[in-house]
Amino acid sequence: MNQDTLKNLCIESCEVIREVGIFIKHELGKVQASAIETKALNSLVSYVDKEAEKQLVKGLNALLPEATFLTEEETVKSEAGEYQWIIDPLDGTTNFLHQLPFFSVSVGLQHKEEIIIGIVYEVNRKECFYAWKGGGAFLNDKKIQVTKTAQLGDTLIATGFPYYDYEHMQAYLGVLENLMRNTRGLRRLGSAALDLAYVACGRFDAYFEYSLNAWDVAGGILLVKEAGGELSDFKGGDDYLFGRQLIAGNPQILKALQGLIRENFYPNS
Numbered sequence: 001m002n003q004d005t006l007k008n009l010c011i012e013s014c015e016v017i018r019e020v021g022i023f024i025k026h027e028l029g030k031v032q033a034s035a036i037e038t039k040a041l042n043s044l045v046s047y048v049d050k051e052a053e054k055q056l057v058k059g060l061n062a063l064l065p066e067a068t069f070l071t072e073e074e075t076v077k078s079e080a081g082e083y084q085w086i087i088d089p090l091d092g093t094t095n096f097l098h099q100l101p102f103f104s105v106s107v108g109l110q111h112k113e114e115i116i117i118g119i120v121y122e123v124n125r126k127e128c129f130y131a132w133k134g135g136g137a138f139l140n141d142k143k144i145q146v147t148k149t150a151q152l153g154d155t156l157i158a159t160g161f162p163y164y165d166y167e168h169m170q171a172y173l174g175v176l177e178n179l180m181r182n183t184r185g186l187r188r189l190g191s192a193a194l195d196l197a198y199v200a201c202g203r204f205d206a207y208f209e210y211s212l213n214a215w216d217v218a219g220g221i222l223l224v225k226e227a228g229g230e231l232s233d234f235k236g237g238d239d240y241l242f243g244r245q246l247i248a249g250n251p252q253i254l255k256a257l258q259g260l261i262r263e264n265f266y267p268n269s
């Protein structure tokens with residue numbers, strides 16, 4: 001796909017996602033307790049996630065019929081393919097169901113091993129974060145960049161607290177304690193996709209979390225890269241799309257976080 005085709009596909013995909021955002025916002029505050037299912041410990045879902053996903057699949061399929069899908073709610077069969085949409089129809093479901101206005105739609109298009117389009121849409125503020133490979137990262141038409149903060153002491157860092165996988169709790173708390181003492185502050189806002197988008201636009205200097213799924217991060221990874229940021233897994237490697245753990249940030253702060261995470265998670269390495 002050349003740059004123009006990629007850019008057009010990205011912009012058209014944003015339109016599909018904005019429409020789905022209208023549906024999600026319309027349902028805010030309307031979901032009855034009886035309509036909430038528990039998929040796994042603390043992992044909730046309702047008809048809103050599923051219906052949003054169906055709408056996304058329909059709209060994106062019309063734009064690129066040859067692409068396959070990998071979606072959180074499995075309303076369509078997961079299939080590998082040269083092009084694959086990786087979709088989280090509602091990232092921040094717990095916030096949504098508690099009527100906290102911080103949730104998003106996250107869509108990434110993978111080509112072979114690489115994400116070539118990334119979109120995260122913040123439904124309440126109507127903020128569309130989007131990037132295509134080689135084209136830069138944008139927030140509602142404005143180019144965005146990661147921060148240039150060099151000192152940990154000047155940073156604001158986002159994370160996601162473990163809520164079902166408590167195996168690495170001590171290591172995680174060790175990282176948190178260090179960051180509480182050595183940064184401006186930590187935030188747990190409840191949407192991994194938006195945490196990445198906020199790193200891309202400089203609202204956060206960095207973000208880290210473990211026990212993530214590919215659909216949580218597929219939309220945001222390219223945003224961070226195209227905005228001049230960097231990403232790694234907890235060992236400093238590249239396995240952050242499917243590797244279930246991710247650090248993202250401006251390049252200097254990413255390095256500082258990698259060191260801190262290594263010390264706490266892999267003290268003998």
Ligand code: IPD
Nearest residue numbers: 090091092093094160190191192
């Ligand atoms: C969750 C959110 C949350 C993060 C979890 C994700 P969901 O996604 O992104 O911030 O901490 O790891 O699973 O379940 O709301 O789509």
Ligand code: CA
Nearest residue numbers: 088091092216
């Ligand atoms: Ca998610």
Ligand code: CA
Nearest residue numbers: 072088090091
């Ligand atoms: Ca979700």
